[in-house]
Amino acid sequence: MNFEHLLKQVAFIHEIDKVKYILRKTKLFNSERNENDAEHSWHLAVMAIILAEYANEPVDVLKVVKMLLIHDVVEIDAGDIFLYDTNISHTNTAAEQKAAERIFGLLPTEQAEELIAIWEEFESGETMEAKFARAMDRLEPLLQNISNKGGTWKEFDVRYEKVLEKKGVIAKGSEHLWAFAKELIDESVKNGILAVAD
Template sequence: MTDDLLKQITFIKEVDKLKYILRKTKLFNSNRNENDAEHSWHLSLMALVLAGHANQPVDLLKVIKMLLIHDIVEIDAGDTFIYDTQKSHDNTAEEREAANRIFGLLPADQASELIAVWEEFEAGQTHEAKFARAMDRLEPLLQNTSNNGGTWAEFDVRYDTVYAKKKVIQNGSDTIWQYAEQLLNENVEKGILKK
């Protein structure tokens, strides 16, 4: 056995903890909270299926890497609810420390690569990051719609706040944003999302 293999196995065991990090959003048509591992898998599959709607051609493998690892830092830092009014959802020192610790379990070359992919997602500037972030904002919109408002209703989140957070979708896909905007408007019309 090589030292690299042992480091990789250690990392694989550590990231199993992602299955225990619960998000505020619930599964489609369900009252069970989604965990971060389910979220990451679902986003990756969404990207695979919806990549043809990206505003620009994207390296799909890189997008999937971003989506599979973007929340790994929450093993240490916890999940910050996107509509939290007390704590910023932006990249924090806690998340940076978590990234260094968790990805640092890997051999140096893999650790560097995954930290760079994570940083690229967080910065949201490349075509891949913009599309990956679009997927990350679309899934909870679909979930909340399926659950008659879900976290919007539970935490009294208003249309303007939801709209501002979801508008990021447009950076990755105009087509998907048009669909998302239509869903938001339908939720308002049904009284699910309050203006």
């Protein structure tokens, strides 16, 4: 038996363990501990399963889950860029594309091509699955910040207008979830955990 195919898969499995060490700025719900990318991806995947009924159109949930489980794998090489970073663009496609090709390229060709295509679909945000996956990616940190009484919004002086701008992506995947999120954002201002621009 030729183990070359399996050895490539195992090499990929070893490599993605590094996702567990990539810390995000956002903290766990009601916690002082930063979330890591693996926790984030797992949480989003479960959210997609639970909230799929709210997608603007029916979605292939398995495809959405695949997107969410692999979408941050590129951060092993490219690093995590904070959504509200004012110095670096959150969209670092050149570095991330190179990372996707290297990391997914560890896999046998057919699997590598499939995962690169799914990752690229998520990044382009054009299909309904990608739009819904991206909605999950924006909703989870919002819920975390609210649970942490402002969280990264307060820590990095992020204002209401910027939150609306960045979180508006949720509407492309789910108008229902955006209406819910918008209400939470507005309540955050009333509750003093999110400031408006001066």
